[in-house]
């Protein structure tokens with residue numbers, strides 16, 4: 179009979195709804211089957227970590243969150259084929275690989291997306307992390323739980339990245355950055371010469387601005403309510419910015435585009451902003467919805483405006499990314515100087531993880547990245 183082996187780790191634990199992350203000693207099981215044990219170098223912090231900490235999405239607690247991990251492979255399970263010890267990797271969302279969306283290249287819409295990313299356990303309902311008292315901590319958040327010195331992922335959500343790229347920077351490519359960039363490139367398929375509006379200039383919205391420039395859009399508009407974010411949007415490629423607190427966003431977008439935008443992306447999660455985006459589309463325009471409000475929130479739109487204008491509204495998860503293809507493409511664009519997502523990032527020490535969360539929520543930091551074994 180084999181005994182389970184564990185490794186000592188430090189983990190940021192979310193013990194109660196809304197409570198600060200608490201750094202604790204814990205232990206993690208060694209990898210089995212197709213699992214990969216990754217020594218985490220740094221993990222990005224995304225709005226989704228906060229909405230789960232605050233239980234908008236009911237992941238069971240106590241839990242180890244963190245879902246934008248980057249690190250070095252420490253050990254692999256016996257079924258792992260293409261990932262080896264020492265590889266530099268970015269961790270992304272979990273998916274099953276065998277449902278219809280997965281086999282047709284749309285893993286972000288996996289039939290098992292919710293359980294594999296938000297159930298707080300692996301697919302068999304088991305956890306791999308225990309606290310200092312030997313009690314289980316919910317984990318497998320986005321098939322990784324990377325607010326910890328080591329994380330267990332699966333081969334399928336572990337993406338090899340080139341060693342010449344700064345590994346500590348790359349974690350956000352696994353979620354927030356691929357969401358904004360992928361929404362523009364993979365989902366909306368923004369075309370050269372078109373007009374694009376990013377409603378919200380947070381980490382997701384600004385990644386979309388960067389990608390719209392790569393895609394060749396010639397009118398790129400960013401809206402936000404934080405002036406410094408609008409300034410950065412201009413630096414990253416926005417041709418126009420709108421402070422929605424000071425100006426009527428719909429009117430200004432129509433004015434700038436001469437009638438309406440061809441493409442828009444909503445990343446604030448605010449229903450009234452989604453409405454602005456729909457109203458500001460041109461005929462046959464498409465808006466992508468990525469901003470995530472609490473479960474059950476509804477939004478309104480003018481049915482005849484959408485109908486007569488031939489407008490499309492589509493939900494987007496993780497930028498429709500096939501991560502093993504799209505993340506290395508984003509790294510290439512970054513290395514070529516064409517995708518400067520590093521301008522969104524500010525680094526924090528692991529001990530300062532709550533400061534990172536606070537700075538993100540106050541709009542001081544766009545994309546906090548927590549250095550863990552850096």
Ligand code: NAD
Nearest residue numbers: 225357378379380381382402422446447468469470495496
């Ligand atoms: P963020 O908080 O950095 O960005 C939101 C931005 O909206 C902020 O800059 C904020 O100032 C701005 N804003 C607030 N009110 C506004 C208004 N009235 N008009 C214009 N802008 C306004 O968050 P983020 O990390 O960029 O994430 C954005 C959203 O995307 C979150 O809801 C997050 O949960 C979600 N998300 C979704 C996916 C997905 O797969 N669909 C993946 C990652 C993140």
